[in-house]
Amino acid sequence: MSLVTSFDNQSAERFWPRPVSPKAAPPKSRRHRTLWISDIHLGSRGCKAEALCDFLRSNDCDLLYLVGDIVDGWQLSQRWYWPESHKAVIDEILRMSQSGTRVIFIPGNHDEVFRDYVGFCFAGVELADEAIHETADGRRLLVLHGDRFDGVVTNARWLARAGDWAHAWAVRANDLVAAARRGLGMPYWSLSRWLKDHVKDAVEFIGRFEDAVAEEAQRRGVDGVVCGHIHKAEIRQIGDIIYCNDGDWVESCTALTEDNAGYLAIVQWNSGSLEIPVRKAAFADAAE
Numbered sequence: 001m002s003l004v005t006s007f008d009n010q011s012a013e014r015f016w017p018r019p020v021s022p023k024a025a026p027p028k029s030r031r032h033r034t035l036w037i038s039d040i041h042l043g044s045r046g047c048k049a050e051a052l053c054d055f056l057r058s059n060d061c062d063l064l065y066l067v068g069d070i071v072d073g074w075q076l077s078q079r080w081y082w083p084e085s086h087k088a089v090i091d092e093i094l095r096m097s098q099s100g101t102r103v104i105f106i107p108g109n110h111d112e113v114f115r116d117y118v119g120f121c122f123a124g125v126e127l128a129d130e131a132i133h134e135t136a137d138g139r140r141l142l143v144l145h146g147d148r149f150d151g152v153v154t155n156a157r158w159l160a161r162a163g164d165w166a167h168a169w170a171v172r173a174n175d176l177v178a179a180a181r182r183g184l185g186m187p188y189w190s191l192s193r194w195l196k197d198h199v200k201d202a203v204e205f206i207g208r209f210e211d212a213v214a215e216e217a218q219r220r221g222v223d224g225v226v227c228g229h230i231h232k233a234e235i236r237q238i239g240d241i242i243y244c245n246d247g248d249w250v251e252s253c254t255a256l257t258e259d260n261a262g263y264l265a266i267v268q269w270n271s272g273s274l275e276i277p278v279r280k281a282a283f284a285d286a287a288e
């Protein structure tokens with residue numbers, strides 16, 4: 001008994017110091033009921049960690065879903081890359097968890113090492129294979145990363161890996177093109193965005209992926225589904241299912257948000273301001 005009582009909170013903190021001091025947190029400017037983010041790829045060069053830090057510091061939520069590929073274990077296993085800004089993202093998520101945000105982490109294929117710990121809770125972060133989210137207006141959304149549909153879509157795991165490698169290079173090439181255009185005073189233009197929209201196979205892959213995910217949601221008897229994995233933010237009706245993809249933080253810097261009325265929207269973080277691009281769908285309207 002004495003052993004237990006002597007291990008109080010103070011000594012626990014000595015062994016596991018809090019990542020950041022609470023006084024450093026300024027008031028957040030926006031509140032959401034729920035936030036979904038995924039495909040951050042911490043540990044890879046393409047990761048837009050500064051933008052995400054900025055986003056998390058100015059956006060608050062009751063419930064935060066980390067929908068997979070938060071850490072890029074594939075990249076890290078080849079070459080260790082962990083700059084301060086990547087650590088800061090983890091710190092910010094832990095700070096949110098400590099200030100009352102419920103955090104649910106659904107590992108993806110790039111951070112599949114965490115799948116062994118599903119059902120556990122670390123530093124207030126709950127690990128799950130998938131989740132059922134109930135919106136403020138009572139609809140049920142299946143939340144999963146989405147890589148399990150690669151097989152259905154392509155039928156080959158090596159192809160997914162190859163695609164991943166090609167994507168990593170497209171993102172790098174994209175950064176180079178963007179820097180060159182900036183230097184020439186030209187507006188931002190995304191190469192990998194253009195590839196995704198114009199290369200026939202990519203368009204076909206995305207369509208088939210979205211259909212497969214929606215089909216699974218239909219089979220499970222839920223109203224909608226939230227996933228990540230393909231780095232393409234989306235919110236649209238597929239049959240009876242509302243399909244949401246929260247996008248990524250390698251390129252698009254997008255999140256899915258829910259407000260207190262159950263209204264769902266894709267938001268894009270653009271140099272410190274929150275933009276709501278083309279699609280903003282009232283869940284209730286869209287599902288009726």
Ligand SMILES: [Mn+2]
Pocket residue numbers: 068069108109110145147228229230
């Ligand atoms: Mn993935």
